[in-house]
Amino acid sequence: MNELLLKEIKEQPVVINKFLNDQADYVNEICSKLIGQYDYILIAARGTSDNAARYAKYIFGSLNKVQVALSTPSLFTIYKNPPILKRALVIGVSQSGQSPDIVSVLKSANEQNRPTISITNDESSPLAKVSDFVINLGVGDEKAVAATKTYTASLTALALFSCYLNNEKNQLKELLALPSKIAKTLDSALERVETSNRYRYMEQCVVIGRGFNYATAFEISLKIKELARVIAVPYSSADFKHGPIATLNRGFPVIIVAPSGIMYKHILAFTKKILNLGVELIVISDNEEILNLGKTAFSLCPDVPEWLSPITSVIPGQLFARKLAIDKGFDSDNPEGLTKITETY
Amino acid sequence: MNELLLKEIKEQPVVINKFLNDQADYVNEICSKLIGQYDYILIAARGTSDNAARYAKYIFGSLNKVQVALSTPSLFTIYKNPPILKRALVIGVSQSGQSPDIVSVLKSANEQNRPTISITNDESSPLAKVSDFVINLGVGDEKAVAATKTYTASLTALALFSCYLNNEKNQLKELLALPSKIAKTLDSALERVETSNRYRYMEQCVVIGRGFNYATAFEISLKIKELARVIAVPYSSADFKHGPIATLNRGFPVIIVAPSGIMYKHILAFTKKILNLGVELIVISDNEEILNLGKTAFSLCPDVPEWLSPITSVIPGQLFARKLAIDKGFDSDNPEGLTKITETY
Numbered sequence: 001m002n003e004l005l006l007k008e009i010k011e012q013p014v015v016i017n018k019f020l021n022d023q024a025d026y027v028n029e030i031c032s033k034l035i036g037q038y039d040y041i042l043i044a045a046r047g048t049s050d051n052a053a054r055y056a057k058y059i060f061g062s063l064n065k066v067q068v069a070l071s072t073p074s075l076f077t078i079y080k081n082p083p084i085l086k087r088a089l090v091i092g093v094s095q096s097g098q099s100p101d102i103v104s105v106l107k108s109a110n111e112q113n114r115p116t117i118s119i120t121n122d123e124s125s126p127l128a129k130v131s132d133f134v135i136n137l138g139v140g141d142e143k144a145v146a147a148t149k150t151y152t153a154s155l156t157a158l159a160l161f162s163c164y165l166n167n168e169k170n171q172l173k174e175l176l177a178l179p180s181k182i183a184k185t186l187d188s189a190l191e192r193v194e195t196s197n198r199y200r201y202m203e204q205c206v207v208i209g210r211g212f213n214y215a216t217a218f219e220i221s222l223k224i225k226e227l228a229r230v231i232a233v234p235y236s237s238a239d240f241k242h243g244p245i246a247t248l249n250r251g252f253p254v255i256i257v258a259p260s261g262i263m264y265k266h267i268l269a270f271t272k273k274i275l276n277l278g279v280e281l282i283v284i285s286d287n288e289e290i291l292n293l294g295k296t297a298f299s300l301c302p303d304v305p306e307w308l309s310p311i312t313s314v315i316p317g318q319l320f321a322r323k324l325a326i327d328k329g330f331d332s333d334n335p336e337g338l339t340k341i342t343e344t345y
Numbered sequence: 346m347n348e349l350l351l352k353e354i355k356e357q358p359v360v361i362n363k364f365l366n367d368q369a370d371y372v373n374e375i376c377s378k379l380i381g382q383y384d385y386i387l388i389a390a391r392g393t394s395d396n397a398a399r400y401a402k403y404i405f406g407s408l409n410k411v412q413v414a415l416s417t418p419s420l421f422t423i424y425k426n427p428p429i430l431k432r433a434l435v436i437g438v439s440q441s442g443q444s445p446d447i448v449s450v451l452k453s454a455n456e457q458n459r460p461t462i463s464i465t466n467d468e469s470s471p472l473a474k475v476s477d478f479v480i481n482l483g484v485g486d487e488k489a490v491a492a493t494k495t496y497t498a499s500l501t502a503l504a505l506f507s508c509y510l511n512n513e514k515n516q517l518k519e520l521l522a523l524p525s526k527i528a529k530t531l532d533s534a535l536e537r538v539e540t541s542n543r544y545r546y547m548e549q550c551v552v553i554g555r556g557f558n559y560a561t562a563f564e565i566s567l568k569i570k571e572l573a574r575v576i577a578v579p580y581s582s583a584d585f586k587h588g589p590i591a592t593l594n595r596g597f598p599v600i601i602v603a604p605s606g607i608m609y610k611h612i613l614a615f616t617k618k619i620l621n622l623g624v625e626l627i628v629i630s631d632n633e634e635i636l637n638l639g640k641t642a643f644s645l646c647p648d649v650p651e652w653l654s655p656i657t658s659v660i661p662g663q664l665f666a667r668k669l670a671i672d673k674g675f676d677s678d679n680p681e682g683l684t685k686i687t688e689t690y
């Protein structure tokens with residue numbers, strides 16, 4: 001009890017490094033075959049993988065200048081009237097590769113003669129079988145029910161794909177340098193998270209991220225709901241400050257994801273604004289200025305480029321959610337209400 | 346105080362009927378000019394309008410078989426590195442037409458020679474000026490700060506657009522019959538909402554909808570946050586039952602949006618499952634079977650086809666959010682933290 005999840009969180013630097021070594025050449029090969037085959041990318045995913053898809057909107061959009069659409073699987077499975085996917089490259093993301101929803105989208109794409117790729121931790125899964133190309137995460141069994149290493153590995157797979165779509169050497173160099181920075185972030189967060197049980201009676205919270213880290217806000221929020229059974233609401237600061245900000249009051253816990261980069265100053269301005277409302281801030285950043293505003297502060301390893309920061313910035317959130325679950329007396333390895341395969345058909 | 350919003354909620358059947366009469370021919374004309382011009386639709390929107398965009402994913406996807414992507418405006422405004430929009434039809438939705446984010450997306454689409462449409466309540470707004478075609482909601486000033494009639498009118502505009510893209514007479518006939526059914530739903534919900542102040546001390550809730558009514562769950566949730574300052578979390582039942590369901594406990598308030606249609610039996614099965622956890626159900630439906638499961642039940646007018654049900658099913662939610670705000674002692678016409686124009690740049 002409460003050991004499996006921690007073990008898998010700690011494996012992240014090693015398994016991501018292994019993934020990059022094992023799959024880089026193959027991803028390069030896939031990308032070379034796809035040139036000129038599509039005008040936009042459609043991604044099908046659920047749960048944690050859907051948060052990886054949110055990340056893809058930003059990396060493919062800004063680094064590859066490709067528009068991304070997220071699929072609505074019920075059109076394929078329940079309404080049984082799927083859209084025409086002309087000019088789409090279709091990517092399915094599912095750690096188990098078992099989700100019937102995601103398999104249905106890829107099957108339909110196949111029938112429509114669209115190129116398909118799956119990103120999965122099981123290369124013999126039903127999803128892999130209906131895909132033209134299979135990017136195997138290969139991070140080993142994820143025995144804890146909540147997904148952690150498969151999430152960061154999925155982000156890494158999408159980032160690697162982005163590098164080779166551009167064939168941009170500097171971008172790839174940044175990615176290959178990431179595993180050691182993940183390790184540093186992990187060590188620092190592990191040390192920080194154990195020192196406090198301040199949030200034992202927290203009953204709700206908001207998680208704020210924007211741009212590349214919009215996905216991080218969703219994923220941290222999901223881990224908190226799954227593991228600690230606390231209502232956590234993810235938001236872009238842009239959307240939150242118009243309307244939903246009215247829900248905040250004195251002492252309300254707000255988690256801020258604010259690594260350095262172009263978005264930083266916008267998140268900082270937002271953070272100062274809500275601090276005036278007397279909220280309690282939990283800050284995840286590599287910048288002392290905003291870390292100093294937090295009642296609780298998680299330091300990220302510096303010098304991670306913004307486009308890769310979601311792979312490190314989620315880690316303190318994973319550990320925070322696990323600690324909160326344990327403080328509340330729940331089994332973090334086998335949360336109630338969660339199964340490994342999201343059979344959402 | 347507490348009169349403007351109610352007045353505007355009540356105007357919905359009349360202004361939507363007027364919108365349909367005024368704009369049908371023009372929307373028909375737009376659609377005839379767009380034949381063969383695009384392979385997918387990109388929608389740019391924020392806040393309430395973003396929920397209208399969520400509806401569009403389902404109607405265009407299932408009724409027109411066109412894939413929809415939702416834009417990430419920060420790629421245009423903050424990262425200043427927008428995607429290439431080849432083969433996209435670009436639609437901006439903004440009641441004020443002032444949002445700089447949305448204007449930026451349409452401007453970029455223009456520069457890329459993509460066809461652009463705006464759906465707005467101000468035909469002389471900056472958004473209208475950068476659009477090839479302007480669908481004017483024409484519902485009159487929305488003086489209450491929370492958007493209600495502009496939301497249902499935006500859904501209606503998207504539904505009308507879907508009818509003419511298909512040029513399908515039966516679909517159009519269903520839409521033209523809607524205003525009287527909106528009126529019946531409104532009357533019934535007005536009567537129901539006034540009889541209870543049971544939720545005065547509600548501090549959080551979940552709102553469940555799926556398929557066409559995924560958008561409704563988001564919009565009701567947003568109104569509750571804005572007006573009543575209560576943390577409300579929207580979810581698809583498919584996503585909620587894997588993981589987030591762990592947050593539910595005895596007495597937890599769950600709003601279920603479950604109009605008749607293909608999705609109904611799936612929502613019913615989900616509802617029975619969570620009822621076993623002892624949650625308190627607030628049900629919005631036209632089906633007695635599921636209404637009977639609710640501690641509070643809002644009856645929808647029957648015989649509304651599922652694809653149009655989001656235009657009626659949101660109305661009890663608007664009234665519920667307003668009543669909750671008043672019960673909690675807030676001014677429902679001028680909620681704190683909300684301004685009419687979402688300057689999210």
